[in-house]
Amino acid sequence: MAEVLQKPRSSVEKFRLKKLLEDLEKKQGRGTELISLYIPPGRAISEVMAALREEHGTAANIKSKQTRKNVQDALESIMQRLKYFRKAPETGLVVFCGAIPRSGPGTEKIECYMIIPPEPVPFYLYRCDSKFYVEPLKEMVREKEVYGLIVIDRNEATIGLLKGRRVEVVRTLTSGIPGKHDQGGQSQRRFARIIEQLAHEFYQRVGEHASKIFLEYGENLKGIIIGGPGPTKEEFAKGNYLDYRLKRKIVGIVDIGYSGEEGIYELMEKAEDLISESKYAEERKLMQKFLYLLAKDPDRVAYGIREVLEALNQSAADLVLVSEELRKAYVKGTCRSCGATVEKIVDEAALERGEPIKCPKCGGIVEVKEAKTIVDLLAEKAEQTGAKIEVISTSTVEGNQLLNVFGGVAAILRFKLQLR
Ligand SMILES: [Zn+2]
Numbered sequence: 001m002a003e004v005l006q007k008p009r010s011s012v013e014k015f016r017l018k019k020l021l022e023d024l025e026k027k028q029g030r031g032t033e034l035i036s037l038y039i040p041p042g043r044a045i046s047e048v049m050a051a052l053r054e055e056h057g058t059a060a061n062i063k064s065k066q067t068r069k070n071v072q073d074a075l076e077s078i079m080q081r082l083k084y085f086r087k088a089p090e091t092g093l094v095v096f097c098g099a100i101p102r103s104g105p106g107t108e109k110i111e112c113y114m115i116i117p118p119e120p121v122p123f124y125l126y127r128c129d130s131k132f133y134v135e136p137l138k139e140m141v142r143e144k145e146v147y148g149l150i151v152i153d154r155n156e157a158t159i160g161l162l163k164g165r166r167v168e169v170v171r172t173l174t175s176g177i178p179g180k181h182d183q184g185g186q187s188q189r190r191f192a193r194i195i196e197q198l199a200h201e202f203y204q205r206v207g208e209h210a211s212k213i214f215l216e217y218g219e220n221l222k223g224i225i226i227g228g229p230g231p232t233k234e235e236f237a238k239g240n241y242l243d244y245r246l247k248r249k250i251v252g253i254v255d256i257g258y259s260g261e262e263g264i265y266e267l268m269e270k271a272e273d274l275i276s277e278s279k280y281a282e283e284r285k286l287m288q289k290f291l292y293l294l295a296k297d298p299d300r301v302a303y304g305i306r307e308v309l310e311a312l313n314q315s316a317a318d319l320v321l322v323s324e325e326l327r328k329a330y331v332k333g334t335c336r337s338c339g340a341t342v343e344k345i346v347d348e349a350a351l352e353r354g355e356p357i358k359c360p361k362c363g364g365i366v367e368v369k370e371a372k373t374i375v376d377l378l379a380e381k382a383e384q385t386g387a388k389i390e391v392i393s394t395s396t397v398e399g400n401q402l403l404n405v406f407g408g409v410a411a412i413l414r415f416k417l418q419l420r
Pocket residue numbers: 335336337338339340359360361362363364
C-alpha cells in the first residue's frame with residue numbers, strides 16, 4: 001500500500017504536515033509537470049481515475065518530449081497509488097506528484113505525496129504546473145481559532161464569533177419578558193413566577209442557538225466568553241443552557257455596559273487578555289510543570305538535546321517538550337576516511353545547503369546514510385519508550401525560554417536520573 005500521511009491529530013503530526021508543506025513549496029519542476037490533485041471527501045475514486053486517464057491522453061500532445069514523459073509518469077504513479085482506495089477518506093485526499101530534478105537535466109525522480117488533510121477538501125482540483133499548489137492545504141493547517149461570544153441580558157441576547165481579529169454577529173434573540181409595569185392585576189408572586197419561567201425559556205432558546213452555532217467549529221472553537229450588563233450572564237453561564245461540550249469551554253464571564261450588537265464589540269475588546277491567555281494556556285501549563293520540577297527536583301527533568309536523548313535512551317522520559325522553532329537535524333553515516341560510524345546533531349539549514357559533515361575522530365567527510373529532523377527523532381524514541389511528546393510554540397514567555405534557555409527541548413522524567 002502506498003504511504004499516506006494520515007490526518008494530523010497530535011501537535012507532532014501537525015508540525016510534520018506544516019514542515020512537509022514548507023518542503024513541497026520549495027520544489028520546482030523543470031517544466032510544467034508537477035501535479036497537484038485535491039479530491040473532496042467521499043468522491044468515488046473510479047471517477048477520479050477516469051479524469052486522470054483523460055489527462056494522460058491530453059498529455060500526449062505536450063511538445064517537449066521530456067515534459068510529456070514526466071507528466072505521464074506522474075499520472076501513472078498517482079493512478080497506481082489511488083488503486084488502493086475505493087473512495088476518498090473522510091476529509092478527502094490531496095496528492096502531489098511530479099518529477100523533481102536532483103541536479104542537472106535528466107536527473108529528475110518522480111516524487112509522490114498523499115495527504116489526508118485536517119479539514120474536508122472543499123473542491124475537486126487538478127493542476128499541472130512548475131510548482132505544487134499547496135496553498136489550500138496550508139490554509140487548512142493554519143491555526144483557525146474561533147471564539148464564541150454571547151452578550152445577554154433579560155431583554156435580548158446576541159451571539160457572535162471572533163475569527164482571528166474579525167467579529168461576526170450571527171444572531172440576536174429577544175426575550176419578550178414583560179417589564180414590571182406590565183404586571184396588571186396579577187399577584188406579585190404569580191407575576192414573578194411567570195417572569196422566571198419566561199427567563200428560563202429564553203435562556204434555553206439562547207443556549208440552543210449558541211450551541212448549534214458554536215459546535216459547528218468543533219476543535220477550532222477555543223473558548224466562549226459571556227458578557228452582559230447585569231446578573232443575567234452568570235445565571236445563563238451557570239445553568240445548563242449550553243451544550244455540555246461547550247460549557248467547559250467558557251473562559252470568562254465579563255461585565256460590560258452594553259447589550260446587543262454593541263455589546264459584542266465591547267466584549268471582544270474586554271476579552272482580549274482572556275483570549276491571549278487561554279490560547280496558549282495548555283502550553284504554558286506544561287512548561288510551568290517542567291520549570292517547577294527543575295527548581296524543586298532537578299534530577300526529575302532533562303533539558304537540551306543531549307540530556308533529553310539520554311533520558312529517552314534510558315526510558316526515563318515521561319513527557320518531552322520540543323520547540324517548534326528548533327531547527328536541528330539528526331544525521332547518521334560513515335566516515336569516508338576512517339570508516340567510523342558517526343551520529344551527529346546538525347543545523348537543518350546546513351544540511352539543506354549540503355554542507356559536508358565532518359567526522360569527529362579524524363575530520364574526514366561523513367557519507368550520510370540517514371537524516372531526519374530532531375522532532376522526528378524525538379517522536380520516534382518517545383513512541384518506543386511510551387513517552388508523550390508535545391510541540392511548543394514560541395508565542396509565550398515559557399515557550400521562548402524553552403527555545404532560548406533550555407536548548408529547544410526539555411523532558412519531565414518518570415524517575416530521578418543524574419544527567420548533569
Ligand atoms: Zn573519520
